[in-house]
Amino acid sequence: MRSATLYHYCLPLVPGTVLRDRHVAERDGLLVQLRHGAAEGWGEVAPLPGFSHETLPEAQAAVQAGLAVWQAGGEFTASGVPSVDWGLSIALAELTGALPVAADFTTVPLCHGDPDALFARLAGQKLAKMKVGLYEAVRDGMLVTLLLEALPDLHLRLDANRSWTPEKARQFARYVAPALRKRIAFLEEPCRTPQASRAFAQESGIPLAWDETVRDDGFQVEAEPGLAALVIKPMLMGSLAQVQARIREAQSAGLAVVISSSVESSLGLTQLARLAAWLTPGTAPGLDTLPLMAAQLVRPWPGSALPLRHAADLQVVWSC
Numbered sequence: 001m002r003s004a005t006l007y008h009y010c011l012p013l014v015p016g017t018v019l020r021d022r023h024v025a026e027r028d029g030l031l032v033q034l035r036h037g038a039a040e041g042w043g044e045v046a047p048l049p050g051f052s053h054e055t056l057p058e059a060q061a062a063v064q065a066g067l068a069v070w071q072a073g074g075e076f077t078a079s080g081v082p083s084v085d086w087g088l089s090i091a092l093a094e095l096t097g098a099l100p101v102a103a104d105f106t107t108v109p110l111c112h113g114d115p116d117a118l119f120a121r122l123a124g125q126k127l128a129k130m131k132v133g134l135y136e137a138v139r140d141g142m143l144v145t146l147l148l149e150a151l152p153d154l155h156l157r158l159d160a161n162r163s164w165t166p167e168k169a170r171q172f173a174r175y176v177a178p179a180l181r182k183r184i185a186f187l188e189e190p191c192r193t194p195q196a197s198r199a200f201a202q203e204s205g206i207p208l209a210w211d212e213t214v215r216d217d218g219f220q221v222e223a224e225p226g227l228a229a230l231v232i233k234p235m236l237m238g239s240l241a242q243v244q245a246r247i248r249e250a251q252s253a254g255l256a257v258v259i260s261s262s263v264e265s266s267l268g269l270t271q272l273a274r275l276a277a278w279l280t281p282g283t284a285p286g287l288d289t290l291p292l293m294a295a296q297l298v299r300p301w302p303g304s305a306l307p308l309r310h311a312a313d314l315q316v317v318w319s320c
Contacts, residue, residue, distance in 0.1 A: 004067040006318040007031040012294040020050030041095025044268035045087035071320045085239040103273035110288040133163030141175025159188040173204040186228040201226030221249035235262035260286040266296035
């Protein structure tokens, strides 16, 4: 006997959280619970403001339609709504045992806040991530230099979210010495167009990673000069099958693949940790977004001191 329950959650975010130039106070999403006999599977459907094309109401309507078909004995088919296709497919993979239990809970710290506090937090770390492009490019370059000079074992993943013009990108690079650039693992999407980003990578010698570009219409995975990695955000990409196909293409092209968060709940993050251990072993995922939230949901992240909200504490919006 199949049954399904759909829950809504709303979690406060820490003050000052910014997603693509907008301040966001809360994270809204849906949790899917599938049951078939004694088996159970969970998934998260949470369009990311500023990044996802679908709204949460649109996603909810598509989820409910898919769940009704599944509960009646049918199979999930692609809805064309990425967050929905991801959430339903990962819930089914968990239900059927296709998603391995082993997880990579490696944390790549997300750098933010006062530099002195960062030094203490990053002491002993080999790898961290920093958002750039939120402030002046010169400031970003100075801060990257400060961290790399103060912590000689540290390597950085940088993410600009397509925020720089070519001149702003050059300003950033001018404040990072060539010797220090070798410790930048990659810079995600430095410029507003892929063409400008490619030119900057060639000019600066700073390795490039595609994130938004991976989801552009017509994108094809291929090795190219200066390109080091693809960043995969399953919530923004689509079904587990689509994610697997993209990862295989990238690995065949000799590119690293980083599984990355779309600011999911702790439940979603633990599933991404399992996905990373399964499909991208040896590459630390980018999942350090839980500290942005006020609580965890259903499943805890190891070592987190945030309070845990159980399914019974959430609003049921649909069940069958």
